Amino acid sequence: MxxxxxxxxxxxxxxxxxxxxxxxxxxxxxxxxxxxxxxxxxxxxxxxxxxxxxxxxxxxxxxxxxxxxxxxxxxxxxxxxxxxxxxxxxxxxxxxxxxxxxxxxxxxxxxxxxxxxFLTAKSDNAVQDRDVIRWKMTAMPNPVYWALECRKRMAKYGTTEEDLALVKVLMSEYGSRNPDARFKKVYTVDEVLKSVYVCDPLRLFEICPVSxxxxxxxxxxxxxxxxxxxxxxKINATTMGSSMYGDPTIRISALSCPAVPEAPMLSESYSASRQAYEKSGIGPENIDILELPDNSSWHYLVYLETCGFCKEGEADKMLRDGQTKIGAKLPVNPSGGFSSHGEALSAQAIWQVIECANQLRGRCGERQVKNPKVAMAQTYGLMGNSGTTIVTI
Amino acid sequence: MGNMTNMVARIPNLVDWSTGEARLMSRKCDSCGTYFFPREHYQHRPGCSREGVKDVLLPKKGKLASYTIQYYACPPPFKTEKNITPYGIGLVEFENEKIQVAGIITETDLKSLKLGTEMETTILSMFANEEKQEVVTWAFRAVK
Missing domain, CATH: 3.40.47.10 (Thiolase/Chalcone synthase)
Structure with a gap:
């Protein structure tokens, strides 16, 4: 190649x-x-x-x-x-x-x-398009799926409502420094915790809208x-992954999930990231900047674990200790993330790679990470879609 | 559950009430042992011969594995006669079948929900159609 x-x-x-x-x-x-x-x-x-x-x-x-x-x-x-x-x-x-x-x-x-x-059903035909079932029978917009997983995480690892709010606080700070972001208001933990629940435990400011x-x-x-x-x-690797049998995550548009895990959570992203590490010879320990898909505050936490930047259940501590801030060991989403942009489906993964590239080129102004050499963009999509791109300068 | 003789599922082949109790309509693969819901959502173990897939009903009762309370009205095509917000959505685990299934939570105090709560499958009437039938979906409620 x-x-x-x-x-x-x-x-x-x-x-x-x-x-x-x-x-x-x-x-x-x-x-x-x-x-x-x-x-x-x-x-x-x-x-x-x-x-x-x-x-x-x-x-x-x-x-x-x-x-x-x-x-x-x-x-x-x-x-x-x-x-x-x-x-x-x-x-x-x-x-x-x-x-x-x-x-x-x-x-x-x-x-x-x-x-x-909300993004809604794209057809009215439940026979051809299984996605229609969740809209007609169970009233489940996308954030419901994230909330169901977030509740499990809170019970398993002790993630708190303050942790979820803190993600938004960080993202809003960085988004305010990004001229290409849609949302530029900076929030405090209190302000986030006062925003209304969309689907408890996730609040309005803790989920990303469509853009x-x-x-x-x-x-x-x-x-x-x-x-x-x-x-x-340089593009060192750009890969895609799909889900693995026994992944316990309830995927957007599905109505069921395995009760006994036989694969990692978000296995499509586990798969994409591991392919990228193998192809590039670069691992999480070498990465200076990570852009991850923070569709909700839950995603921010779980993706640190899915992509191997810490062990399962340790992402909350990384966040609380400030390890994911600009200036710390692993700046996460210096762009302000999906939280400050919102989803523009076909464009967002490319924008994430651009943020990585432009950080490496030193073009990111007030949100610039100091002298990065290696960056990784991680995204994911419903029903088992994920992509990882690793770039270097 | 309402008058069972005058109910129609909004989408067929998902929930059965012909025996007098509501049960989810699943399929089981005898080769890899996996249960599927909805029936057509096949998720075979890689390498499975996919032979011996048969229709089965899930048990009536399971345990609450997760839940959320949705505060915003779900947009169309979801439709109910009355505004049901806030409404619960539960993920109910059927232990022997090793599957968790999502559904609206009904007839339950949402503040009392806890992971592990015993839940049972039921029928939720959403609206009446032009033939004056109740158009229904499946739902879960806490066992009293």
Whole structure:
């Protein structure tokens, strides 16, 4: 496999509901990535696009629609959907195309316009689409799943409501320093604990909403483009994992889970991260920055354990001791995380990788981690989707 | 549970009340021993021959493995005649079958919920259809 570098990154800042179409946001992100890479559109030899599931035909062919805006060149365009890990899948395909020698320079992007309110069923057909059952029969929006797991964690490891609130406090502090974040208000523990329960034990400020946003990366193996780039960042591994039999987690959209664990919790992410460690030869002990998917405060804690940054049940102590702050041993989500951004399904994993890359390039202003060399982006999506990307400079 | 002769499940093949008591409709794989719910949510052990999958009913009673109290009304397609918020959602463990199943908690003081509480499967009426039948789902309640 050839060595592959990120040479350009672009983001449309995260925002709420918008009347604009997804391609307006995608265009901003892709323009930004091309400009950052210092290359022209015609240098892109393949396009890997995240599908925007609420966008109908256009949303399912995001790559083609984007290509037509910049000028059709006949290159391979593939659109991919892996739920909230869609962006990971796009980056992985772009990486594989370049690393394997199919193309030298590829674009991966995702753009998502938020539907308002909770994400709901995408069809009305319970026979074809099992997801419909939880909406018609058990009234379970996504945060219910997180709350069910969070309650188990609190009973097993003594996680407190203050711990859950502290996650939001940290994330809001970092989000306030990030111009691309949607939420910039800083909260105290008291303020978080006064926010209403959405699904007890999780409160309004402890779960992330849906958002609008777009992100794009240009990656290449072309030595001339790498030499001209401003601080290229090497992709050491970009992997995807699926779930393992006996994983006790109740997955979003499922109605049951195993009662006797035979695999780790969030095994799709266990699998993706372990593949990345093996492929890159880099382990948690070498990582200077971690971007993890804090869809809720519960996720922040459990992901430290799932990805092997501490043992099971020890994440609360890491948080309380300040070990996950900027300036400490393992800065977690210096971007402000999903808590400060909200989910833009097909774009979020790409934005996480961009935060890692730009931290390594020293471009992160008030939230900059001091002199990092290795960063890891971890995401996940419903029904067994997860992606890990490890980058170095 | 209401008048059982005039009830219809909003989605069929999930809950059975033909014997007079509510039971969840599961499937068991005789080869790998795994129980599935809903029936079509196959999760076989890797390498399983997938032979001998048969319909089974889960026991009526199980233990509360986790729960949440949902304070926001669930958006459509969920539908009830009355606003049911706040409502409980429980994860009930059927120990011998090694499966936990989610469902709305009904007829139970939500403040009294504790992990390990004995729960039983029941029927929850959500609304009446045009034929004046009660449209129902499964639910769990604490055993008194």
């Amino acid at each position: 050839r060595e592959v570098y990120i040479i350009g990154t672009g983001i449309h800042p995260w925002t709420g509901f918008s009347e604009k179409v997804f391609s307006d946001f995608a265009t901003v992100a892709v323009d930004g990535a091309l400009k950052d890479a210092n290359i022209e559109w015609k240098k892109i030899q393949s396009i890997m696009a995240g599908i925007f599931i609420y966008g109908g035909n256009a949303g399912h062919l995001t790559g083609q629609y984007l290509e037509s805006i910049f000028g059709e060149t006949g290159v391979p365009v593939v659109n991919v959907y892996n739920a909230c890990a869609t962006g990971s899948a796009a980056i992985r395909m772009a990486y594989n195309s370049v690393a394997a020698g199919e193309t030298d320079t590829a674009l991966a992007f995702g753009a998502d316009v938020s539907p308002q309110g 609008t946003g777009a992100a794009a990366v240009v990656i290449t193996t072309d030595k001339e483009l790498i030499s001209k780039a401003n601080k290229p960042v």
